[in-house]
Amino acid sequence: MICWSCEKNAGGGMLCVGCGAVQPPDRTADHFHVFGLPRRFDLDVADLEQRYKEMTKVLHPDRFARADGRARRASLERSVQLNLAWRTLSQPVARAEYLLSLEGIDLGERTGSKQQEEDGNYATQRVDTALLVEVMELREALAEARGHGDRAKAAALVAGVQAHHDREMAEVAAGFAARQPNLPAIAAHLVAARYYRRFLEEVQADREREEVQGK
Amino acid sequence: MAYSGKVIDHYENPRNVGSLDKDAPNVGTGLVGAPACGDVMKLQIQVSNAGVIEDAKFKTFGCGSAIASSSLATEWIKGMTLDQAMSVRNTQIVQELDLPPVKIHCSVLAEDAIKSAIADYRKKQRRSQAQASLGEG
Numbered sequence: 342m343i344c345w346s347c348e349k350n351a352g353g354g355m356l357c358v359g360c361g362a363v364q365p366p367d368r369t370a371d372h373f374h375v376f377g378l379p380r381r382f383d384l385d386v387a388d389l390e391q392r393y394k395e396m397t398k399v400l401h402p403d404r405f406a407r408a409d410g411r412a413r414r415a416s417l418e419r420s421v422q423l424n425l426a427w428r429t430l431s432q433p434v435a436r437a438e439y440l441l442s443l444e445g446i447d448l449g450e451r452t453g454s455k456q457q458e459e460d461g462n463y464a465t466q467r468v469d470t471a472l473l474v475e476v477m478e479l480r481e482a483l484a485e486a487r488g489h490g491d492r493a494k495a496a497a498l499v500a501g502v503q504a505h506h507d508r509e510m511a512e513v514a515a516g517f518a519a520r521q522p523n524l525p526a527i528a529a530h531l532v533a534a535r536y537y538r539r540f541l542e543e544v545q546a547d548r549e550r551e552e553v554q555g556k
Numbered sequence: 557m558a559y560s561g562k563v564i565d566h567y568e569n570p571r572n573v574g575s576l577d578k579d580a581p582n583v584g585t586g587l588v589g590a591p592a593c594g595d596v597m598k599l600q601i602q603v604s605n606a607g608v609i610e611d612a613k614f615k616t617f618g619c620g621s622a623i624a625s626s627s628l629a630t631e632w633i634k635g636m637t638l639d640q641a642m643s644v645r646n647t648q649i650v651q652e653l654d655l656p657p658v659k660i661h662c663s664v665l666a667e668d669a670i671k672s673a674i675a676d677y678r679k680k681q682r683r684s685q686a687q688a689s690l691g692e693g
Contacts, residue, residue: 448591468591470587473589473596474587476617477598480596480617481615528591535594536589536596538594539595543617
């Protein structure tokens with residue numbers, strides 16, 4: 342990459358190695374590349390956060406308030422890229438989904454519909470029936486416990502679902518750690534985790550509603 | 557997101573919520589879900605000897621559009637023959653409920669649920685017929 346400012350080799354980093362001018366981002370870079378990390382599920386989030394903070398400092402808008410328009414634009418584009426990469430990689434679920442998407446397996450957004458148009462995409466495939474039966478029974482049991490005002494039962498169900506969720510995510514981590522990861526199997530664990538998470542999110546939403554109502 | 561009036565109506569006053577006896581020979585149960593949304597939908601049909609759907613119930617844990625889609629589906633298929641119910645398309649549900657593009661998958665789930673309930677019923681029928689002929693022979 343040739344630096345836009347000094348017109349010498351910029352060196353490929355955020356800032357030109359020669360003159361220090363901020364360089365526009367490489368749009369083809371994946372989220373791992375943005376942080377200079379290899380593509381892998383198992384990463385040290387504390388290390389990632391450290392990198393993120395340092396890079397954010399370098400790209401801080403205050404530093405470019407009176408800079409050349411090209412430098413301002415480049416720093417802004419870098420910030421957008423960096424924030425998206427951070428949001429994706431700092432969360433295990435998003436990181437796992439992203440890794441699968443890099444391999445062509447799209448689990449889809451929760452409310453997304455673009456997958457509907459492409460037949461055969463994982464997002465539109467049926468979910469394992471045993472999982473659906475289990476989730477349906479859990480939901481019915483929770484509704485019943487709620488109906489009877491049985492808080493202990495409801496709490497036990499929630500704890501159980503949380504444990505299921507954590508177990509599925511542990512399977513995801515183990516799957517990626519394998520020498521030859523079985524990607525469809527990892528995708529199935531991620532989908533199961535999504536179902537359990539959905540259950541937990543709704544419990545959380547109900548709790549917040551009850552707090553608002555002052556129950 | 558703004559839901560249409562019909563979605564809100566079905567969401568606030570869902571029709572045919574509940575369960576039928578999944579072990580009954582004249583009841584078919586469809587249980588479906590899409591990995592993209594985390595919704596679960598159960599739709600059950602009770603079929604008369606003449607092959608007409610005399611009752612339909614559903615239970616859906618999901619968003620308003622998923623609940624409305626399954627509520628509408630049960631309302632429609634009651635009184636239909638199995639073949640008529642098989643021909644219900646998600647696009648009809650989309651049209652009736654005025655679903656936005658991001659909620660089309662909810663209507664797909666409802667169509668899948670109808671088909672899977674019918675498939676379950678037919679499987680049960682085949683099994684009981686096979687048992688009956690075994691008994692005769």
